[in-house]
Amino acid sequence: xxxxxxxxxxIRFERLGKxxxxxxxxxxxLNAVTHTMVKALGKALDAWEGDAGxxxxxxxxxxxxxxxxxxxxxxxxxxxxxxxxxxFFADEYRLNARIARFEKPYVxxxxxxxxxxxxxxxxxxxxxxxxxxxxxxxxxxxxGFFPDVGASHLLPGLGGSFGMYLALTGNRIRYGDALWSxxxxxxxxxxxxxxxxxxxxxxxxxxxxxxxxxxxxKRETERPQxxxxxxxxxxxxxxxxxxSLDRAAAADAFAARTLATITTRSPTSLNVAWREISAGLAxxxxxxxxxxxxxxxxxxxxxxxxxxxxxxxxxxxxKPAWRPASLSEVSAADIDAYFAPLGPxxxxx
Numbered sequence: 515x516x517x518x519x520x521x522x523x524x525i526r527f528e529r530l531g532k533x534x535x536x537x538x539x540x541x542x543x544l545n546a547v548t549h550t551m552v553k554a555l556g557k558a559l560d561a562w563e564g565d566a567g568x569x570x571x572x573x574x575x576x577x578x579x580x581x582x583x584x585x586x587x588x589x590x591x592x593x594x595x596x597x598x599x600x601x602f603f604a605d606e607y608r609l610n611a612r613i614a615r616f617e618k619p620y621v622x623x624x625x626x627x628x629x630x631x632x633x634x635x636x637x638x639x640x641x642x643x644x645x646x647x648x649x650x651x652x653x654x655x656x657x658g659f660f661p662d663v664g665a666s667h668l669l670p671g672l673g674g675s676f677g678m679y680l681a682l683t684g685n686r687i688r689y690g691d692a693l694w695s696x697x698x699x700x701x702x703x704x705x706x707x708x709x710x711x712x713x714x715x716x717x718x719x720x721x722x723x724x725x726x727x728x729x730x731x732k733r734e735t736e737r738p739q740x741x742x743x744x745x746x747x748x749x750x751x752x753x754x755x756x757x758s759l760d761r762a763a764a765a766d767a768f769a770a771r772t773l774a775t776i777t778t779r780s781p782t783s784l785n786v787a788w789r790e791i792s793a794g795l796a797x798x799x800x801x802x803x804x805x806x807x808x809x810x811x812x813x814x815x816x817x818x819x820x821x822x823x824x825x826x827x828x829x830x831x832x833k834p835a836w837r838p839a840s841l842s843e844v845s846a847a848d849i850d851a852y853f854a855p856l857g858p859x860x861x862x863x
Contacts, residue, residue, distance in 0.1 A: 521554030532718030541577025569718030581632025634663025658818030666794030
């Protein structure tokens, strides 16, 4: 039975047995998250949380990506036209917080790329299920943005400073690393997804059903690299991380490669990301979303986000001209401003 929560042809809602099933249906756009999708999913969760016939919510996607993020081209165009889509982000962040406190099992079936906004509608749920085709990344520092959609809640708790590493590099990981780090709760074979969905719809019991389909995945990152990540990315400042990597780079190819990646990222974004991931460890999900909304408002009024999208998407493959251009030019006061209260414009949850 198909339900209409106003998602149009971008997101589909069905009742299958005891499951409320959400399908992202923009495969040609790699299921980039739109305002329409956000609002519709919020309405569906409101309806299903109070519906005794729905015992589990399942989120999946059509095509080869779960969701490659937000619709950044639309954000770029709106911002350039002087109408930055603050309302879209406000609704998206509210949805992220809503998913985190959703009272029923919320099972995300991730079979392909999941980044940015796609992470926000999947990884705050109770069950994050990845297949061998899954790739996870929060690559925002590479486009002059910052890890948002609750990354400040999701990443700080990962062991061995792995979350800080993911935030500052934007590097992709596969399902084994996602399971090892705790980002994923389960790994399954892609070939078993249809049977898993049938099982969830029949039983409504996420835990027991997933146990039956669980297929262990080996960690992809080797122990020496994990030890290097823990050593470098636990430093008490962004500058300390850079110095630590630089000292090791001559003798360690991993440190050299990681440092080379970080130095291509927006200096402002790196500073903001380091501070938000550090702060997030002591904050609730709702507090994290308010902090991210403060940062978001400043990012939309700044330079690097639009420059990063220009270089990555408008003039594909060109080198972004960050302002400031180097880490040494970014002051503490500059970064403080990103975290300053918004007064009457604070995010209401």
